[in-house]
Amino acid sequence: MSKTLFDKVWDAHVVKRIKNGPDVLFIDRHLVHEVTSPVAFLGLQNRKLDVLFPDKTFATADHNTPTKNQNLPIKDPLSAKQLQTLKLNSKKHKIPFWGLGHKKNGIVHVIGPENGITLPGATIVCGDSHTSTHGAFGAIAFGIGTSEVEMVLTTQCVLQPKPKKMRIIINGKLNNYVTPKDVALYIISKISTSGATGHFVEYSGDVFEAMSMEGRMTVCNLSIEMGARGGMIAPDKKTINYIRDREFTPKGDAFLKLLKYWNSLKTEKDATFDREYVFEGDKIEPMITYGTNPGMGTSISDGIPYSKDLNVNKETFLKSLNYMNYSEGDDLIGKKIDYVFLGSCTNGRIEDFRQFANFVKGKKKCPSVTAWLVPGSHNVHNEIINEGIFDILTNSGFEIREPGCSACLAMNEDKIPSGKYVVSTSNRNFEGRQGPGARTLLASPIVAAAAAITGKITDPRIF
Amino acid sequence: MSYDKFIDLTSTAVPLPIENVDTDQIIPARFLKATERVGFGDNLFRDWRYDENNNIKENFVLNNKSYSGKILIAGKNFGSGSSREHAAWAIYDYGFRCVISSFFADIFRNNCLNIGVLPVQISPIFLEKIFQAVHEKPQTNINVNLKKQKVSIVDIELSENFEINEYKKNNMLNGFDDIDYLLEMKDSIIEFSKNSPI
Secondary structure, eight states: OOOOHHHHHHHTTEEEEOTTSOEEEEOSEEEEOTTTSHHHHHHHHHHTOOOSOGGGEEEEOOTTOOSSOTTSOOSSHHHHHHHHHHHHHHHHTTOOEEOTTOTTOBOHHHHHHHTTOSOTTOEEEESSGGGGGGGGGTOEEEEOOHHHHHHHHHHSEEEEOOOEEEEEEEESOOOTTOOHHHHHHHHHHHHOTTTTTTEEEEEESHHHHHSOHHHHHHHHHGGGGGTOSEEEOOOOHHHHHHHTTOTTSOOHHHHHHHHHHHHTOSOOTTOOOSEEEEEEGGGOOOEEEOSSSTTOEEETTTOOOOGGGSSSOHHHHHHHHHHHTOOTTOOOTTOBOOEEEEOHHHHOSHHHHHHHHHHHTTOOOOTTOEEEEOOSBHHHHHHHHHTTHHHHHHHTTOOBOOSSSGGGTTOSSOOOOTTOEEEEOSSOOOTTTTSTTOEEEEBOHHHHHHHHHHSBOOOGGGO | OOOOOOSEEEEOEEEEOOSSOBHHHHSOGGGOOOSSSOSGGGGTTHHHHBOTTSOBOTTSGGGOTTOOSSEEEEOSSBTBSOOOTHHHHHHHHHTOOEEEESOBOHHHHHHHHHHTOEEEEOOHHHHHHHHHHHHHOTTOOEEEETTTTEEEEGGGTEEEEOOOOHHHHHHHHHTOOHHHHHHHTHHHHHHHHTTOOO
16 A cells, blocks of 8 residues: 555654554654653653663753843742753763753754754654654654653653644645744644644645755644644755754765655555545735634734634533633734744744744834743844844844744743733644743744734735 | 553543533643642642632533543544643543543654553444433443443443544553553664664
């Protein structure tokens, strides 16, 4: 039978197929962070076991870290203890650890690709749902729970039923001011937050082929927000050029051998998918969300739809609008906002900062807006300085913070106050996600930049 | 390491007829700072149970004394969002052993199965019937029989079958965990690693 890209990578990693049960899947790369790992390491201690393959395991601190004064001791004792626990566990089990202050520190899904840990055709897991990001390289990458983190630490395998397959094809060309983030928000608004549950998605077509690796990462990152186990894009020249010569990318003959495998990673012509969606690239406009799940998104100029026009549970829909203090049929453009957040594993890479800076260049930040610009890693931070983006942003009244997950999840110090509106380039607009009572509007770096300048939801195309 | 066996459960239930309940609602991220698995039940649905001054929100179902039990009945797409197993721990610590819904998010479902909470997926029509029965009479008993893969509304003798793969069913019935299974095949995993493409 003809195979898809997903079949090829999955099947190459099956150690055993359990009859009427899941597959035993071998994991090539295990990324570990401070929040979902401590109980897993306790499990190892209780079972008196070691990490089976420390050289396939990498640890970083990102969720629970401050993004200011990282050189100072952590104020919150619980956060400090969690960070210290990861440090000790990494040391004990000889796992490479890039903690706070390390020059390679950053958000786990930003530093994996930057350092060549992420490779095409690999299986990659992490105790974090946005592990789907790494699918941009043609890897099978997905989030796991803490019991599974323990499973991978001790046996380098997970037990997973093989997901169904979905293909999302978008052909044509994207319009100006339309970014990969808009593409993903558009898809989620069409198929809902559970539209791809139980599936692994392959993105294909002109739009994804034309995208940079950073853009592909943004799209694959948001696969989980449509319910998918993960998403992937077939590796091409762009992929290979990106990973070549990075620190952990194999070199020499090993690289050439892998190249042969990577070149085989294409969906065959006759291969079939359980579900398929086709969209047109030029129909996509700058997007923004207005509710409390990422499926509640719309073209920025369209305004909030009426529940009667959507296939949704009216009670849940209105509960969501009530949280936002919005009403059905409201215009979105012109609504006042208080905060702007540029960053996260969704939009915390160099391309996102380029887009933001291009837009705000020569303009001034609206004085009533608090803007948090948080690079995904020290490496991104260095690029921001080297490319002159730092100066552009500073001249426009913006300040750059230190790397971390920051305001994406309201776990560290960066929380949006109750009742305030934030245009955020992150991935979730759930109730309280960015702080108890905070109201999140998910959008691209360009839409976030426009809002930072005007203090209102603004169509970037009017400038 | 084993967990509680799940064979057959008869209990009253707590209804939560909201769709797309995400893991940030089940347990907000600010309660994920622990380094041990203790006390998560106190923060289950924290921001729906308590206001910002930690006063009880009377209108939330967990604060309604009419409803109690070891079964949570939830609207479609329960557990979407983050992979935090803390969400499943919070549900377990609070005292639930089973969640019934018409649709579950993938990672949350796996997390439940890995700690001994049974996620039971039923048809939207039967879910509606359970909600109705429990709303009309909060003392309604729901029976979940894993061996027969059957959920019943006891008092009115309505039931429906549910799916679960044989391997996971056997684990739940016996309280076995996946790590014990994998450790037994450690040699073949190490052998496999030598030929893995990456």
